[in-house]
Amino acid sequence: MPDSLIRESTTTSAVLLATTPASKFVCADGTLLDRVSDQLASLPIREILILNAGGGLGADLRGVAKVARTATGVVAVLPADLVAHTEALALLLDHPARDTGALVSHDVSAAPLRPPVRVEHGRIVAAGSSFHVVPEANASFRGVLQAGEADLAALADIAEELAELADTGKLGPVTPVETVDLLLVGLVRSGVKVRAAAIGPLHADRVTGQLDTDAAVSRLDEVDEAKVRLDTSVKSEDGFFATFLVSTWTRHLIRPAALLKLTPNTVTGISIGLATLSAVWFSAGTLPGRLAGAALLYLSFALDCLDGQLARYTRTFSPLGAWADGMADRLKEYLVYVGLAFGYGEAGIWYLAVAAMILQVVRHSVDFAYAGSVADSARIGALWGRPARSLLEPADAGRAHGVLGLAQRMERGTAARWLKKIIVLPIGERMALIAVTAVGWNARVTFLSLLCWGGVAALYQLAGRIVRSAR
Structure with a gap:
């Protein structure tokens, strides 16, 4: 069952996927789960729902679908193994448009947990995963997805369809690590307009080990978030x-x-x-x-x-x-x-x-x-x-x-x-x-x-x- 933290100021709900071991890696702020939770609490998020049951990819997708079915506002989905600048998260989660979007970087260098995407005119027109290929990719997805209120039904339908495909093995050897990646693929392929929120020089990386975590956290200090906010x-x-x-x-x-x-x-x-x-x-x-x-x-x-x-x-x-x-x-x-x-x-x-x-x-x-x-x-x-x-x-x-x-x-x-x-x-x-x-x-x-x-x-x-x- 998901844990939840509720704030009354806005109508955004955040689903934090803490079902992978990486969410328990430690940093100066505690675990990565603690760190991301604190960052979300500093943003205009009304409710933080933490999925930590560990029932596999299908269970994670159905958990997201359940939230999308009952939500009355914007729903954000992100993994707890994410090391990102708070300003990077704010580019999407604090955007007044409150629309459907995803956090991307135009850095397409190969790295784990950076699925390729193609962006045209500020929108994601093709998204990839370990199962889905994107020719001529010009950006990479950085793990944070948001569904506007008008697209919640589509998100729920896609999550349930993906859960069924995953449970029957039709998506190949995908794991819960790719939950948010598959949701982005589904939204784009269903015709939903997904705004590309580019992080620019900010950092947003998912990690796979403690050494990765330490390196990712240290990289955050290399960027002046206030200057980036001014530039953007x-x-x-x-x-x-x-x-x-x-x-x-x-x-x-x-x-x-x-x-x-x-x-x-x-x-x-x-x-x-x-x-x-x-x-x-x-x-x-x-x-x-x-x-x-x-x-x-x-x-x-x-x-x-x-x-x-x-x-x-x-x-x-x-x-x-x-x-x-x-x-x-x-x-x-x-x-x-x-x-x-x-x-x-x-x-x-x-x-x-x-x-x-x-x-x-x-x-x-x-x-x-x-x-x-x-x-x-x-x-x-x-x-x-x-x-x-x-x-x-x-x-x-x-x-x-x-x-x-x-x-x-x-x-x-x-x-x-x-x-x-x-x-x-x-x-x-x-x-x-x-x-x-x-x-x-x-x-x-x-x-x-x-x-x-x-x-x-x-x-x-x-x-x-x-x-x-x-x-």
Whole structure:
């Protein structure tokens, strides 16, 4: 029977698998089981369920299934033979999205208890075990799995199916050590979207002996967890302008903002105020006014980056906050359009301003409509479909082909990846385009540039949506 520790603050339950001998290895904090339990207690985990009955792989899987059937919130599953930074665990277990995910490392060097996975666009698309093969793996699973509330039924079904296969010997000589690995394989192959929570330079390793334990614990001191938390607050996949000309210095404002107890919404509000002042200066129409407007627009965008960085650092972001931030971006951009049009002073400029505004509205409508349709189709598929892949299939065959496959392969090249990001004219590139053309030329050139580059970006995005939908 599982032991349990209960905290009332959240609705996350953690299933700690202590059914292998490695969980009893000792460290400075007691046994590894004690150490992991203490780490979980420091995170927003309501209930820690310790499975230590030792009834074999099938029993462990059924224990997980029982928890998933009765849980009323997120369920995390992890082994007690894990030596990890607390910050690494927090990347998944303290993430406000509270979705289905797994802890991974992009270090794919061979080592025991590091099953291979393949990650594409931040999601795990193929996962392996001693029975399941993953060609072209680009990451490794580090033993921590979380199922969002919407995927608990799928987790329970998969755990029960795997238990049956294990009991009948159809999975080969697998052992309880692979419980969490097999659950990840099952979730991925059933079509559940599993977010890849990358640990970066942090450590998370499962151990097989006392010497491994001592070495793994000593490696933890080699990494500054506070610095890693700051680094991971800055988007690694942002636009070119935001990455190289903004985030390089706004990252130094994150800790001061947190110490001042500024909320991301407060920073967003200041950003809106700066954009409003920018529009006022642009409306003057003079060169000094355009220079001041461009400078304020740049600072406004910098704060727009900072609010997201602060939200990630403090782990206070939410879907509502992300929506409000997106709406603020549109408001700031259109205020600047109005200011530029006033400053130009000719009636005909308003046609170009309105056309540029309509183009951006259409582009964002396409993005949001496509994202909504993908979410709807995923829900319908989950209701009507059976698991997309057999749990007994040992090889992976889920690669994209044709144009979509070519696009995915292009993203592996640094230059091609950045070129794609620039082509779609994200918000950072638009702000830079507005500032440079407004100062160097005039509002007419600004709106024509937005229409030309924005039109190319719209066609590029539309083609990509059609190809992905066709697939």
